[in-house]
Every structure is written in C-alpha cells, then in structure tokens.
Amino acid sequence: MLPPSSDRRTADHADDVIRGLSDVAGLRVVPDPRLADLTTLRIGGRPRALLECETAHAVTAAVGALDAAGVPVLVLGGGSNLVVAGGDLDMVVVAVRNREIGYREADAGGAGGIIVRAGAGLTWDDLVADTVGRGYGGLECLSGIPGSVGATPVQNVGAYGVEVAQVLHRVRWYDRAAGTDEWVEPAALGLAYRTSVLKNTGTAVVLEVEFRLDPAGRSEPIRYAELAGRLGVAPGERADPAVVRRTVLELRRGKGMVLDDDDADTWSAGSFFTNPVVPEERLPTVRSRVTERLGAEQAEQMPAFAAAGGVKLSAGWLIERAGFGKGHPSSSSPARLSTKHTLALTNRGSATADDVIALAREVRDGVFEAFGVELHPEPVWVGCSI
Ligand SMILES: Cc1cc2nc3c(=O)[nH]c(=O)nc-3n(C[C@H](O)[C@H](O)[C@H](O)COP(=O)(O)OP(=O)(O)OC[C@H]3O[C@@H](n4cnc5c(N)ncnc54)[C@H](O)[C@@H]3O)c2cc1C
Structure with missing residues (x-):
C-alpha cells in the first residue's frame, strides 16, 4: 500500500536532504537501519534513514540541514538510555561517532590538573579506561556505564557516588535554534540528578566534552558506602583509580550493569x-x-x-x-x-x-x-x- 500523499512528500523531502549531504566528509548513509539493532534494550522500529557521522562537522552539517528542512531528527549515541517504539518511525537518526581524544595541562589560573578532551561519539568506558590507564583520577567511579561521551552531560550520568557534574570542565555543543557551534561552561547545562537542559529537549547536540582529571593518581573521594567497604577505605578517602575501576566493574557486573551479549x-x-x-x-x-x-x-x-x-x-x-x-x-x-x-x-x-x-x-x-x-x-x- 502506498503511504498517504503528505507522508510521501515528507519522505521525498527527507530523501532530498540526505542526498544533499552525501558529499559531506565523514558522513555515511547506512542502508536499512533498525533501532532494535542500535539500542541496548534491543527494541525500536525503522527510521527513515541512519546517518553515521564520524566528525563534529558531519554532525552539525546533518543536524543543521535536517532541522532547516523540518525533518524530525533523533540524535543517537550508544542507544543505552532509549525506549523506542516499534514500526515505521518518522525520523532520521543522526549517530554521533566522532571519537578523537587528547590531553593537556589545565591553565595555571584554574584548579590545575589535566584536562582530557573527547569526541562525543567515543564510547564512554573507553575514555574512562584510557584516563585510568594513564594514572589520572576522576572518572574511575563511572567505569562500566554504557553509551557515549556526548550523552554523559545529557542526564548528568552518575554512579557509585560520583556524577559527571563533579568532573566536567566544558562542553562543545551545536545550538540547534541558533545554528552555532560553541564551548559552554557547566553552568549552562543546568545539571541536576539525572537531568540537564538537554534531556528530553533536543535543544543542542554535544560535539566534544572536556573533563578535569587529577594527575597525582588519586581517585575522586569515595562516597558510596558499598564501594568504600569493598576498597577498605573510609568514606570520603581517595584511592588508586585503577583499583577503584576494577572494583566498580566487579560490583556492576554482579548487578547486571555492564553490557554483556551473553547475559x-x-x-x-x-x-x-x-x-x-x-x-x-x-x-x-x-x-x-x-x-x-x-x-x-x-x-x-x-x-x-x-x-x-x-x-x-x-x-x-x-x-x-x-x-x-x-x-x-x-x-x-x-x-x-x-x-x-x-x-x-x-x-x-x-x-x-x-x-x-x-x-x-x-x-x-x-x-x-x-x-x-x-x-x-x-x-x-x-x-x-x-
Ligand atoms: C546496563 C546499563 C547500565 C547503566 N548504568 C548507568 C549508570 O550507572 N548511571 C547512569 O547515569 N546511567 C546508566 N545507564 C544509562 C545510560 O548508559 C546513560 O544514560 C548513557 O549516558 C547514555 O548514553 P548513550 O550514548 O547510549 O545515549 P543514547 O541512549 O544514545 O541517547 C540518550 C539521550 O541522549 C541524547 N544524546 C545522545 N548523544 C547525544 C549528543 N551527543 N548530544 C546531545 N544529545 C545526545 C539522545 O538524543 C537521547 O535523548 C545504564 C544503561 C545500561 C544499559
């Protein structure tokens, strides 16, 4: 059966926009996508299209063009915090996949330490593992959380007594109403318990994130009683980030909170x-x-x-x-x-x-x-x- 003519026009319109994006470097149109293959709950129907974007520029080009044409967009990271309806979905999925990572010393005028900058599409736990592997403290309590770096400020991700708000330095985002690409301070994000100005609003797309790390090999203070008990430290003390990471992963696995294809x-x-x-x-x-x-x-x-x-x-x-x-x-x-x-x-x-x-x-x-x-x-x- 043919779709109603207004639906057909929308579909043609979305196809035109996508064709116009085909020359953008780092952007790939993935054929025959299904959200069930892209979400950790393994549910979700068929969007009009899936655009995989491997650079920040590809993300802004795709979202900018789709927004300008009035085509509904779903910005996708690791799909680990989504409940998606089945059937045909009137939207184009823009998957954020820029994964670069770099370190620098913080400006002497600030709180000091090391700043890590990561692409929004990097897998969050790969970033945690990289920072801990270098002996830097800060992200270890957030080990094993699925999803992407770019989604962590969206719901102020947290676990085992630490939230992203405590370690966030800056966010680079694409403001969809203004069409601007800019760095913003954490105060602009309205971070609170599992929420921010970005959650359920789609007002901006996170392109890169910077976190403040401790180069002296000290974790964030251990505030969560169960974790402190396992580590044998008093609540509020710091510990070796690598030991904290290992312990958090063990605790999370015991609760089914680390993704596992076999579980x-x-x-x-x-x-x-x-x-x-x-x-x-x-x-x-x-x-x-x-x-x-x-x-x-x-x-x-x-x-x-x-x-x-x-x-x-x-x-x-x-x-x-x-x-x-x-x-x-x-x-x-x-x-x-x-x-x-x-x-x-x-x-x-x-x-x-x-x-x-x-x-x-x-x-x-x-x-x-x-x-x-x-x-x-x-x-x-x-x-x-x-
Ligand atoms: C087994 C398991 C354990 C979990 N444990 C925790 C936990 O301990 N703590 C916790 O806080 N969460 C936890 N979560 C939830 C989830 O992992 C986090 O919310 C994660 O940050 C979602 O990232 P994602 O990239 O998968 O986002 P997605 O599911 O892809 O997207 C979630 C929302 O963020 C938006 N979004 C994604 N990327 C961007 C971007 N770059 N810019 C703007 N918006 C974007 C999407 O549009 C969507 O609205 C867990 C999930 C699972 C499956």
Whole structure:
C-alpha cells in the first residue's frame, strides 16, 4: 500500500536532504537501519534513514540541514538510555561517532590538573579506561556505564557516588535554534540528578566534552558506602583509580550493569526509574503506608536520604517491596525485571516495545498503589510514552 500523499512528500523531502549531504566528509548513509539493532534494550522500529557521522562537522552539517528542512531528527549515541517504539518511525537518526581524544595541562589560573578532551561519539568506558590507564583520577567511579561521551552531560550520568557534574570542565555543543557551534561552561547545562537542559529537549547536540582529571593518581573521594567497604577505605578517602575501576566493574557486573551479549540481564536501559524525591512532609505518610503493608521494622529500614527538593527514596527497594521481585513476572516472559536487579527492565530477546512499556506501567502503577509514591522513568522515550 502506498503511504498517504503528505507522508510521501515528507519522505521525498527527507530523501532530498540526505542526498544533499552525501558529499559531506565523514558522513555515511547506512542502508536499512533498525533501532532494535542500535539500542541496548534491543527494541525500536525503522527510521527513515541512519546517518553515521564520524566528525563534529558531519554532525552539525546533518543536524543543521535536517532541522532547516523540518525533518524530525533523533540524535543517537550508544542507544543505552532509549525506549523506542516499534514500526515505521518518522525520523532520521543522526549517530554521533566522532571519537578523537587528547590531553593537556589545565591553565595555571584554574584548579590545575589535566584536562582530557573527547569526541562525543567515543564510547564512554573507553575514555574512562584510557584516563585510568594513564594514572589520572576522576572518572574511575563511572567505569562500566554504557553509551557515549556526548550523552554523559545529557542526564548528568552518575554512579557509585560520583556524577559527571563533579568532573566536567566544558562542553562543545551545536545550538540547534541558533545554528552555532560553541564551548559552554557547566553552568549552562543546568545539571541536576539525572537531568540537564538537554534531556528530553533536543535543544543542542554535544560535539566534544572536556573533563578535569587529577594527575597525582588519586581517585575522586569515595562516597558510596558499598564501594568504600569493598576498597577498605573510609568514606570520603581517595584511592588508586585503577583499583577503584576494577572494583566498580566487579560490583556492576554482579548487578547486571555492564553490557554483556551473553547475559540477557544486561539487555536493558540500566536503571529504568530514577530514585523518587518526595517532599520531607510526605515522608511520614510513605512510612505509614510501608508499615500497613510490611510492618514497622521494614518502615524503619526504608532507605531515605536528604536530597535537593526533599528526601530521596530507593526506587529498587520500593519496587521489590511492592511485590515485583527479581525476574518478575516469570521466566517465560519476553520482558521482565532483571534477575539481578529489580530496577532494570530487560528484554530477554523477543520483547517488543509494547511488552517493555506494559511491564513499566505495571511496576510504576503497582508502586503507586502500594506506597503512594510516583516513579518516573529515567530513559528517553522515542515515539512512545509510559
Ligand atoms: C546496563 C546499563 C547500565 C547503566 N548504568 C548507568 C549508570 O550507572 N548511571 C547512569 O547515569 N546511567 C546508566 N545507564 C544509562 C545510560 O548508559 C546513560 O544514560 C548513557 O549516558 C547514555 O548514553 P548513550 O550514548 O547510549 O545515549 P543514547 O541512549 O544514545 O541517547 C540518550 C539521550 O541522549 C541524547 N544524546 C545522545 N548523544 C547525544 C549528543 N551527543 N548530544 C546531545 N544529545 C545526545 C539522545 O538524543 C537521547 O535523548 C545504564 C544503561 C545500561 C544499559
């Protein structure tokens, strides 16, 4: 069946723009793309086209031309924080693949140290491994996080007590409204818990990122109790970055949080829900809902930490206590919670986007029913919503 004529016009229009980009150095049009092959949840349909861009210039040329023509664009890194609808998708995917890396000494006037500059398309963990391999501290706690360098400021990536905001020096971005390519300070990014001005807005494309490193072989202070315990250091102390990296990777593997083609527990988008922050005055109500359901001891043990805007609860704890155990709903379900970590929704190989969305809704609604706490998804939704 032929598409309706307005769709046909859009398709022809997108094809014209893509033809116009074919001479751009470092840009490759990939035939017959499927988002399911490009996302770690292994779901997602067919976009109009996939443009692989190996230079920052190719990225800005592609996004600039598509924006000017009004063609919807999905900027893609490693696809590890995406929930993408199935079927035909009215968008062109621009995959950011510039991977250069360089080091310099920081200006004497600043905080000192070493600055590493990396292309947005470099695999994040390759950058962490390179910095740690040179004996530089700073990124080690963020070892093993999938995805690209350019996506790390998008949701202020964090793990084991460190967030990108703590080590970020500058970002080079392409401002899509103004059509400008410029370096901006971290303050321009509005970085907060798993978010920034870039998340879910698409206002700019990150082209390069600079991070501040410690050349004296000291990690960031170890703030996460489980990691400090494994390392045998007091919380707040520093350690050898290489040892921290090794230990973080071990901890992450135990939770299915390092991508592994042989382990379906890692075929996910990582933590599916952010840890909910509730106003302080709501905490007693939540605790009494926990008491009603599980008893006073559990209510007392419920993890709750002071955070910006109130008290941060543990999404994983709430999910498990609401009745969604590891592996929920069953070993034969195509989409199910990881058998290692209740916060990860996984595709066991044959799940569709609808299967994943149905499971996400079940968990979100179940937690709300049990404790009156609303969970918010962490990944970016493309062509669908929870
Ligand atoms: C097993 C597993 C473990 C994980 N663990 C963690 C964790 O510990 N901590 C954590 O914070 N996250 C974690 N994540 C989530 C994910 O890895 C991060 O959010 C990562 O930064 C996403 O990078 P990406 O390149 O894959 O982004 P993508 O999934 O490709 O894109 C995500 C969003 O960022 C946008 N984007 C991508 N690149 C750019 C760019 N260059 N410029 C502008 N926008 C861009 C996309 O348009 C999209 O909106 C985990 C995911 C998995 C699968």
